[in-house]
Amino acid sequence: MGQVTLMMIIFISFLLLQGFAAPLNCSSPTPSSLFKELQxxxxxxxxxxxxxxxxxxxxxxxxxxxxxxxxVDEKTQTLSSVLWQVLEWDIYGLSWEQQRCGVKRVSVPRDQLWTPDIFIAEATGEDKSPKTTHTYLYNTGHVYDDQPISVVSSCKLVIYTFPFDIQNCSLTFGSYLHFADDIRMLPDSTPEEILIESKKVQTSNGEWELVGISVAETTLHLLDGDYSEIKYFLTLRRRPTLYVVNLLIPSCFLVTVDLVSFLLPPHSVDRSSFKMTLILGYTVFLLIMNDLLPVTGETTPLINIFFSISLALMVTSLLETIFITNIQFSSSQYSAVPRWLSVLILNYVAVVVCLPRKKKTSRLTICIKPSTEDRAKNISTTNSSEGFPQSSLDQLKPEKPPLTPPQVNPQEMSVDLLKKLSRDLTAIRSQVDKHFQSSNTSQEWQMIGIVVDRLLFCLYIIFILTSFIAIICIWSNSHKA
Incomplete structure (x- = not known):
């Protein structure tokens, strides 16, 4: 008997030292009786x-x-989200009988309970969500604490594939003060259950779409000790329709119109003015739509590179048009084409753009015009011969005294005539060579202009096709994620 009494005393003392040893003793099944016991x-x-x-x-x-x-703010690298946070733990030794106290679950003020100091490590702003003042307490000592959280958290954003980008942001929950020896964090649900529940309660259809969630239990190792944490990884996908309609499609239209402008004659002044108008319109378009573009961070988005290359091609095509127009009208004043430029453009680039070099002809046509005095004599002779007979003309000629011809050496006269003829032929040859040399130089410059025009046209086509394929591939990959 004494041993039984001793054992009962030891057992009661152990229960008192450990906490609640027995269920709460409610005097009646009423809320006031239960709260008296809880108090x-x-x-x-x-x-x-x-x-x-x-x-x-x-x-x-x-x-x-x-x-x-x-x-998602690309400039500050932050994510703004609204969460429902549920914390659950057990109060050791606390329980009551449902029949005696009349209730299985009761809501109690949160400030009357011990609550863990759970915070989000990535949080950068103050939580402005409404605070709930009560929490549920079950008859088994289980606490169910549910409250909304409006959190602005830091997130390393990668906007290289904007507007088809997918962001991975993490939310790390853990105790700020208590070590892992005091509080151990455990996930309550699987990632699949969290994703399904999140899609059920989401009512907003904004720019971002939640496509995946993963959970990992981690431990933060510091000098003072270890902290138990739970890390949630949110996978977000941007809805690109707004940017495709307002940015990509208008830009592609303008670039295509500039491509079609190559069908205009290159020597036409209308082509230059048309391209200048396109450049002005494209610049205004970029200024208006600048607010839709993300603020660049560590990497420059592909869409910014696309716009820059498009504008550069437009400016290059305008400069090329001015160059060709100048060649068409002033190439005769140019010096000869440099050898390296002629070989590079006419022998290699022309083959690439399917413009083979034209073969030069060796046939020359020379037309020597008669002098003014000879033409006047021929005209007067013709007119006089047509209006009067030859006999009348002989009668009208004045009589001249016969002249005694000078005594000239025929050999010297022949030498002088040959020297004079040689000088005339040399002058004629010089003028003909100069004329054909200028004509060949002009043709060569014009051919270079045509090759450059065709080259830029081919580059335009390659750029448009490459951009179109890249957009389709990136868009498809973003939907597969």
Whole structure:
């Protein structure tokens, strides 16, 4: 008998040292009776961590539901989201009988309970969501704490494939003060369950779409100790329709119109003015749509590169048109084409753009015009011969005294005539050579202009096709993720 009494005393003392040893004794199945017991045995102990021992960690399960993605700021590299956070833990030794106290679950003020100091490590702003003041307490000592969180968290954004980008942002939940020996974080649900529940409660249809969630239990190792954490990885996909309609399609239209402008004659002044108008319109378009473009961070988005190359091609085509127009009208004043330029453009580039070099002809046509005096004599002779007979003309000629011809050496006269003829032929040859040399130079410059025009036209086509294929591939890959 004495041994039984001793054992009962030891057992009761052990229960008193460990906490609640028996269910709450409600005097009646009413809320007031239950709260009196809670005030007596629980609320007065709210400063103490509800664990069976100071050396044993308290298991805190965490569950979240992503209610909405408010936005992503590329400039500050932040993610704005609204979450439902659910914390669950057990108060050791607390229980009551449902029949005696009349209820299985009761809501109690949160400030009357010990609550874990769980925070989000990536949070950069103040939580402005409405605060709930009560939490649920079950008859088994289980606490169910559910509250909304509006969080602005840091996120490393990769906007290289904008507007078809997919972002991966993390939310790390853990205790700010308690080590892993005091609080151990456990996930409450699987990633599939969180994703399904999040899609059910989401009502916003904004720019971003939640496409995946993953969970990982981690431990933060610091000099003071280790901290138990749970990390959620949110996979977000941007809806690109707005940017495709307002940015990519108009830009492609303008670039295509500039491509079609190559069908205009290159020597026409209308082609230059048309391209200048396109450049002005494209610049105004970029200025108007500048607010839709992301602020560049570590990497430049592909869409910015696309716009820059498009504008550069437009400016290059305008300069090329001015160059060809100048060749058409002033190539005769140019010096000979440099050898390296002629070989590069006419022998290699021309073959690439399917413009083979034309063969030069060796046939020359020379037309020597008669002098003015000879033409006047021929005209007067013709007119006189047509109007009067030859006999009348002989009668009208004045009589001249016969002249005595000078005595000239025929050999010297022949030498002088040959020298004079040689000088005339040399002058004629020089003029003919100069004329044909200028004509060949002009033709060569014009051929270079045609090859450059065709080359730029081919580059335009390659750029448009490459851009179109890249957009389709990136868009398809973003939907596969």
């Amino acid at each position: 007596k045995h629980l609320f007065s102990e709210k400063l103490v961590r509800p664990s069976n021992s100071n050396n044993n960690p308290l298991n805190v399960s965490l569950g979240i539901t992503v209610v909405g993605i408010l936005g």
